[in-house]
Amino acid sequence: MNGYVLETRDLTKSYNGRPAVDGVSVAIKRGEIYGLIGKNGAGKTTFMRLILGLCEKDRGEVMLFGDKDLNKARAKIGSLIEEPGLYRSCTAYENMKRFAMLYGADKAEIPEILNLVGLSDTGNKKAGEFSLGMRQRLGIAIALLNRPEMLLLDEPINGLDPAGIKEMRDLFVTLNKKGVTLIISSHILDELSKVVSVYGIINKGRIVEEIRQEELENRCKRGIVFRTSATDKAADAFKEKFPSGICETEGDKLIVYDPLDAADRINAELVSRGIGVYEISKFSYDIEDFFLEKMEK
Template sequence: MEEYILKTENLTKSFKKQIVVKDINLKIKPKTIYGLLGPNGAGKSTTLKMITGILHPTSGSILFDGHHWSRKDLRNIGALIESPALYGNLTAYENLKVHTLLLDLSKSRIKEVLDIVNLKDTGKKKVAKFSYGMKQRLGIAIALLNRPKLLILDEPTNGLDPVGTKEFRKLIKGFCEEGITVILSSHILSEVEQVADYVGIIYEGQLKYQGKIDKEKDLESLFMNVINENSIKGGMIDVKYDTGGKTEI
């Protein structure tokens, strides 16, 4: 029996009569990087918000670390969804101190996470004067304060310049090496391809594919094959990587 740190079973979310996410069955192994791909509006953020308790599922279930998810599990989950909520008039250290007080954590953890995200030398600089990339890294530092088993990052490279994106990739790989499982949501295929071990593809609110990334094959071909197939017919399909112009189904 395979071990998963996170599983969702027929996870569904609707707003009034509109179904936004339907029957999502994620299977995520511990200490891996899972790339959640899909066009804008496909349902990636909605799915992650249910996993982090921001939204309540309409139906279906979430299993975390071998048991049914409850709000207590947020102690072991860190997340950066959309833009981080930061106090612009405070320093990076002071922002983190606020969260250690809320979470009843030791202040010694602040310097540790600042070092991890390379913000230890920001000193008395106010967060309002940080670059976008620095703010993203501070958001990740906040998510790391509680030493999470699972780290969820939703479109974390949006707005980053090439240098910031390269630094971010290195950061993500380091988390996995330290035993943290990472779910990385993005619509930028090249970014996911360079860091992820597994990939799931969401299209029109449904999980259409998930599997291990083959580093020898082209993720873009896989992605487009899945999208094109499902624009014609519904349901989840087992699409393998493009093998020279012909998709194996």
């Protein structure tokens, strides 16, 4: 076992000659909360359906839990794709009982799962009278019946009010702490920004960027740009002078993320080493901007 719960290679699916999922290769480790972020039509649902075997791939590979025997491995996945199909005239408990029978799951676990998703005190209320957030949480409860190691949730937050969003996020974190790997799609970054450990940005069926939460926070920090004719030398000089500083180079730019209050000292250091600096500017880069740029391209 290589620690990956899901790996795909060149996974591709077209509809009417147009790729919905286009050459996707991802490797998702156990314990992650993977946020699949993309606009409407980017391919999020199709990707999840391919993983679950709900539609046929054109080409590529899927490996689950390091195994190519997908039928066996899929038993370890719970999913909620689009709206859950609930028995609307049944209570939360009755819904759970029906699905437990269908899946051959242990009924004794129902109270605990309902408690986990915050639906233990809905009593005689019928699912048809539930709010969207409650229906989504019941959908997740049903997905939890087979004690999955991984959950695939397609836009579970879509349409929820702020309180519902918070409850849903808390639930993700609780499940994750219990050892469940989550793959959650969304078209709104902000909905997931507080819980995700790694983002995959999907655009026109392709993963255009994968970035870890901490890396994103780093990158989206403010920074100072020094334009110079000798970026490598400038980076070396910077690292020598500021050993705990953070910088990167890009073309003729040395970009400093930390320290941010030392533009004058950094400049003096570079100039004293004969490195010509012909422009200094500051920028602040918003997380939202970062995603929009990647999603719109």
